Amino acid sequence: xxxxxxxxxxxxxxxxxxxxxxxxxxxxxxxxxxxxxxxxxxxxxxxxxxxxxxxxxxxxxxxxxxxxxxxxxxxxxxxxxxxxxxxxxxxxxxxxxxxxxxxxxxxxxxxxxxxxxxxxxxxxxxxxxxxxxxxxxxxxxxxxxxxxxxxxxxxxxxxxxxxxxxxxxxxxxxxxxxxxxxxxxxxxxxxxxxxxxxxxxxxxxxxxxxxxxxxxxxxxxxxxxxxxxxxxxxxxxxxxxxxxxxxxxxxxxxxxxxxxxxxxxxxxxxxxxxxxxxxxxxxxxxxxxxxxxxxxxxxxxxxxxxxxxxxxxxxxxxxxxxxxxxxxxxxxxxxxxxxxxxxxxxxxxxxxxxxxxxxxxxxxxxxxxxxxxxxxxxxxxxxxxxxxxxxxxxxxxxxxxxxxxxxxxxxxxxxxxxxxxxxxxxxxxxxxxxxxxxxxxxxxxxxxxxxxxxxxxxxxxxxxx
Amino acid sequence: xxxxxxxxxxxxxxxxxxxxxxxxxxxxxxxxxxxxxxxxxxxxxxxxxxxxxxxxxxxxxxxxxx
Numbered sequence: 001x002x003x004x005x006x007x008x009x010x011x012x013x014x015x016x017x018x019x020x021x022x023x024x025x026x027x028x029x030x031x032x033x034x035x036x037x038x039x040x041x042x043x044x045x046x047x048x049x050x051x052x053x054x055x056x057x058x059x060x061x062x063x064x065x066x067x068x069x070x071x072x073x074x075x076x077x078x079x080x081x082x083x084x085x086x087x088x089x090x091x092x093x094x095x096x097x098x099x100x101x102x103x104x105x106x107x108x109x110x111x112x113x114x115x116x117x118x119x120x121x122x123x124x125x126x127x128x129x130x131x132x133x134x135x136x137x138x139x140x141x142x143x144x145x146x147x148x149x150x151x152x153x154x155x156x157x158x159x160x161x162x163x164x165x166x167x168x169x170x171x172x173x174x175x176x177x178x179x180x181x182x183x184x185x186x187x188x189x190x191x192x193x194x195x196x197x198x199x200x201x202x203x204x205x206x207x208x209x210x211x212x213x214x215x216x217x218x219x220x221x222x223x224x225x226x227x228x229x230x231x232x233x234x235x236x237x238x239x240x241x242x243x244x245x246x247x248x249x250x251x252x253x254x255x256x257x258x259x260x261x262x263x264x265x266x267x268x269x270x271x272x273x274x275x276x277x278x279x280x281x282x283x284x285x286x287x288x289x290x291x292x293x294x295x296x297x298x299x300x301x302x303x304x305x306x307x308x309x310x311x312x313x314x315x316x317x318x319x320x321x322x323x324x325x326x327x328x329x330x331x332x333x334x335x336x337x338x339x340x341x342x343x344x345x346x347x348x349x350x351x352x353x354x355x356x357x358x359x360x361x362x363x364x365x366x367x368x369x370x371x372x373x374x375x376x377x378x379x380x381x382x383x384x385x386x387x388x389x390x391x392x393x394x395x396x397x398x399x400x401x402x403x404x405x406x407x408x409x410x411x412x413x414x415x416x417x418x419x420x421x422x423x424x425x426x427x428x429x430x431x432x433x434x435x436x437x438x439x440x441x442x443x444x445x446x447x448x449x450x451x452x453x454x455x456x457x458x459x460x461x462x463x464x465x
Numbered sequence: 466x467x468x469x470x471x472x473x474x475x476x477x478x479x480x481x482x483x484x485x486x487x488x489x490x491x492x493x494x495x496x497x498x499x500x501x502x503x504x505x506x507x508x509x510x511x512x513x514x515x516x517x518x519x520x521x522x523x524x525x526x527x528x529x530x531x
Contacts, residue, residue, distance in 0.1 A: 072495070072502065076509045080486045083513040086520065087479060090528050212501015223503045226493035235487055266524040273517035277510050285502075 005151035008317050012324070013166045016182050020170025023178035031354040034175035035106050035340050041180055041258040043267040049180040049258075050268055051275065052187035052329035053251050054082075056136070057143040059283065060190070060323035061300040067287025068295075068302045071222030073230035075284040081242030082280070083273040088247040092399075093256040093265050095406045100257040107337075108253040108402075109345045116405045118413030124420060126345040128398060129250045132391040133334050138372040140331035143300075145373065147324055150304070160373040163324075167332045168366035172359040176258060179332050186325035191279060193322025196315055197307060198282035204310035205289055214292030222288050233438035240443050245396035250341060251333035339365050390431050393442030397423025400450040408457055415456040423449035467527050475527050478519060486512045 027033055041049065067074045096111055105111045108129065113122020141160040148159030170178050205211035216223055225235070247253055259265045283303065290302050297305040307319050339361040342348055348357050400423075401416040423445045430441035437444060467475075488508055495503035 072506050075506055076486075079513050080509060083516045084479075084483060084486075090523070094528065208500040208502075209497065210501070212497035215501070216497045220496070223495035223497065224493060225495070225505075232487060232489055232492065239483065239486065262528070266528055270517060270520045270524060273513050273520065277513035277517070281506075281510065 001153045020174035020178040023174030037177040048187035049183035052183040053333040056330040057327035063283035064287035064302040067284040077238035079280040081239040086269040089269040096256040116413040132394040137334040140327040141373040172362040186329040190322040190325040200311040211289040219291040237440035244399040245392040248395035250337040404453045419449040419452040
């Protein structure tokens with residue numbers, strides 16, 4: 001057991017729990033404060049909570065791994081799509097913020113159901129969001145388990161248990177404010193760790209040019225997109241998918257409501273591309289450089305292998321804490337958004353205090369996550385893998401219905417339900433029976449949902465005349 | 466509220482950025498050209514930064530606070 005690693009992990013978890021307890025101390029009465037921090041996040045917290053929630057374990061571990069296998073194209077599909085995505089802060093976020101403030105909406109499903117005047121639409125949206133978020137939450141817990149296991153020598157399940165219980169504690173006591181504050185700390189930690197990792201590794205490899213030259217001599221295919229995975233249609237597909245899928249993650253959507261004012265939302269939209277242009281490049285460079293350095297690593301091990309070989313031990317600890325921060329900041333927001341949806345969309349808190357119901361359901365969902373993490377680690381659950389593989393597509397098909405309900409004059413709830421069901425059916429069918437198409441199936445599913453809404457709108461307008 | 470023509474200019478601008486991000490003219494090219502990266506990675510970074518500048522203008526001329 002690495003006692004220094006254990007010391008840093010314990011210190012880190014104590015800090016997060018202390019923030020949760022402090023958030024509880026200063027909380028005001030009412031569910032709006034618990035679930036949305038009284039809709040009072042200013043730019044700094046809103047930006048960090050959005051980005052830290054958005055950047056999961058994939059940012060630290062998956063990104064370098066993909067770049068190691070597929071090359072620089074990984075930067076393009078992630079950075080460009082994520083840079084274009086914030087246009088949704090205007091299309092969806094601005095409306096959600098205004099209507100949420102005016103009518104007291106707390107969850108994404110409350111917004112679409114409330115504006116359409118349809119409880120079935122609300123429940124369907126909530127169910128889709130929960131179904132496609134739970135596998136992601138499980139994977140974050142499992143990823144955290146592996147990191148803690150590698151540092152301390154305990155089992156991966158033991159690590160997942162520590163991570164999930166810590167998150168459940170600080171989020172259940174401190175609510176959205178605790179989630180936002182811890183996201184800020186975690187965001188600063190993971191961004192600093194990534195920048196330092198890039199600087200140290202580049203320096204050890206003789207600089208950017210030398211590192212790039214040796215990677216090119218070993219694997220020139222990583223520098224070219226043509227002839228490989230990154231076809232023009234796949235490139236385009238990822239751009240469209242991120243724009244529609246990212247804001248549909250309930251943990252991101254619910255943050256639109258937390259902005260203190262529109263200025264905070266606008267500033268976050270502006271900052272997003274500038275930070276991404278720089279931060280997304282570092283893990284991709286490390287992944288490509290690993291090929292030139294002759295690293296041979298297993299799945300999600302490229303970053304760890306590079307850090308172990310080229311950086312001092314203290315930076316190794318910092319990067320591992322950064323990776324933990326990336327996945328915990330995503331997981332806490334997912335856990336809290338799922339419990340919020342159960343309380344608000346299913347009216348579980350109607351007969352009891354909503355805040356108490358929120359705390360209770362957070363713990364129930366945490367226990368459920370521990371069970372699913374255990375099953376995932378033991379047998380590699382097929383259902384979980386299936387949902388995880390299709391979660392971006394499954395969530396993206398909800399976006400056209402949101403845009404339709406927020407902007408159309410007709411606002412037909414049955415039409416929105418039909419578009420969601422048709423899109424989800426295509427996602428499931430294309431996953432079970434893969435079709436030969438140059439585009440990602442998720443993009444075709446978005447097209448199906450959008451076409452149904454557009455055609456329905458035109459027909460209804462003509463019938464009115 | 467921004468006028469219709471201003472909105473159309475901004476919509477066209479966004480679509481142009483998306484179109485420029487698909488740099489098919491460099492699709493089969495690439496080497497350690499600048500700081501060990503291919504030219505097209507620098508191009509992608511430039512588009513991402515241009516998108517940030519676009520959002521600055523967008524928040525000034527299209528997205529007005531209530």
